[in-house]
Amino acid sequence: MPARDPLIETLKVCILNLKSEGTVTDSNPHLASCCELLELILQKGLQQPVLSLAHRDYWHCFEQLLQHDTCGRLSSVSLAVQQTTACSKLITSQGRGRFFIRLMLMRRTLGNVVKHLLHTNRVIEWYCPNISILRNEEFVEPFLSLSMVLSEMNFKINIENCSFLDESWLLPVCQIYEAVPCRELGMVLRYLDGRVFVLDLLQGSQAQADMFAEPGDIIDEINGISLRNASNGQAGVVLSKLKGQPLSIHFIRWRGEDGSIYQPLVKHLxxxxxxxPSLRFGPKPASQQDRTAGQKRGQTQCVKDGRILYAVHLLGKANIGMCGGKEVLQHAIPEVLQSKQARKEVLLDVKETHLTCIEKSNKQELFQHHFPEISCVGRFGSQPDLTIFAFCLLDSPQAGKPTGFCCVALQAATTSECEEIVNRIAAGFKHTEWFV
Incomplete structure (x- = not known):
């Protein structure tokens, strides 16, 4: 009976589980196990240098492949090594090795890289022939075959989510928040172990209004600038340099996919x-009031791509002249109502940077306006029309006519939902910088 290595056999089972899922994403429960098995195989039998205090890891083997490539065959490997080396979110050799494994899986080059490793004598000699799988004639062929199988599979994984690879194969939830140019976001930050944590949200700030961050979340990068291993005040310096520009902020959430605490963050939290001491990290129990409110909202809301859309009626719009301040809503909304335009059932999506209106019947987009375009928003001021709200913005220019403002009026299902929508739109443009 041929000899079997438990790592090879376990990897084989793991790959079968991966293949059964089709395209492999970060949410696949078998991905982390597969990567960890590859790491253990690449580490097994790797000998440490005799007269050196530096620790040798399998990442150094991949680095050495470039130095021993004499015929330029490793252009794809070279690019991957350069990308890994240049990634500022990685600090340790272990983290770089893990990033490189994920990169090889995504680019379908794992099999070829393993082949080159096996045929580069100066590197393969670092492995002990009595222990290593890579220098064992019985085990190396099955491992190479499995590597080629992985190279034929489709991996669709987020390479940018790599800030915790130094500590763990378990990846956190990483989300992007896009904000319009603003005076301040309203987050109190705490620098801890080279990471930028959100400690608190200021009352009335854009951060609190949009609820895009929670205390305990980490700011991973801003507009492509990594804050991994950041020094005190570095996030503020970055934001001050980007003043007046739209912001794209990568957040690492303290909650995992299942809602529980992301384990590598426990000691930091x-x-x-x-x-x-007032911070609470754990699932929030829903009260009966919350559940009732959620049931009512569910009747007038739907979910698309993970976002809540409000089911409202578009009442129409009207040109209101050259003034777009909030005082015009008092006569602008009645003007729209008196025009008796055809009501349309629409879905309103209030996003972080803009709002979008989609016709419910045919899913056609009717309009999209960024918050800097909106000059005011409010409700109709008397009963029974507290479900009606409107916003004003510059009217579309027409030939021979001066550009003025127009009022767009809509009607929500309930007064509370109307107030909620108005507050969300107001929070969006309230914090916007205006430039002339």
Whole structure:
């Protein structure tokens, strides 16, 4: 009976599980196990240098492949090594090795890289022949075959989510928030172990209004600038340099996919809690009031791509002249109502940077306006029309006519939902910088 290595056999089972899922994404429960098995195989039997204090890891083997390539065959490997080396979110050799494994899987080059590793004598000699799988004639062929199988599979994974690869194969939830140019976001930050944590949200700030961050979340990067291993005040310096520009902020969430605490963050969150005892990290129990409100909202809302869309009626719009301040809503909304335009059932999506209106019947987009275009928003001021709200913005220019403002009026299902929509739109343009 041929000899079997438990790592090879386990990897084989793991790959079968991956293949059964089709396209492999970060949410696949078998991905982390597969990567960890590849790491263990590449580490097994790797010998440490005799007269050196530096620790050798399998990442150094991949680095050495470039130095021993004499015929330029490793252009794809070279690009991958350069991308890994240039990634500022990685600090340790272990983190770079893990990033490189994920990169090879996504680019379908794992099999070819393993082949080159096996045929580069100066590198393969680092492995002990009595222990290593890579220098064992019985085990190396099955491992190479499995590597080629992985190279034929479709991996669609987020390479940018790599800030915790130094610590763990378990990846956090990483989300992007896009904000219009604003005076301040309203987050209190705490620098801890080279990471930028959100400690608190200021009352009435854009951060609190949009609820795009929670205390305990990490700001990973801003507009492509990594904040991994950041020094005190570095996030503020970056934001000051980007003043007046739209912001794209990558957040690492303290909650995992299942809502529980992301385990590599536990020790950091404990330190934050010592500084601010009122912080709560854990699932929030829903009260009966919350559940009832959620049921009512569910009747007038739907979900698209993970976002809540409001089911409202578009009442129409009207040109209101050269003034677009909030005082014009008092006569602008009645003007739209008196025009008796055809009501349309629409879905209103209030996003972080703009709002979009889609006709419910045919899913056609009727308009999209960024918050800097909106000059005011409010409700109709008397009963029974507190479900009607409107916003004003510059009217579309027409030939021979001066550009003025127009009022767009809509009607929500309930007064509370109307107030909620108005507050969300107001929060969007309230914090916007205006430039002339």
């Amino acid at each position: 404990r330190k934050l809690k010592q500084e601010k």
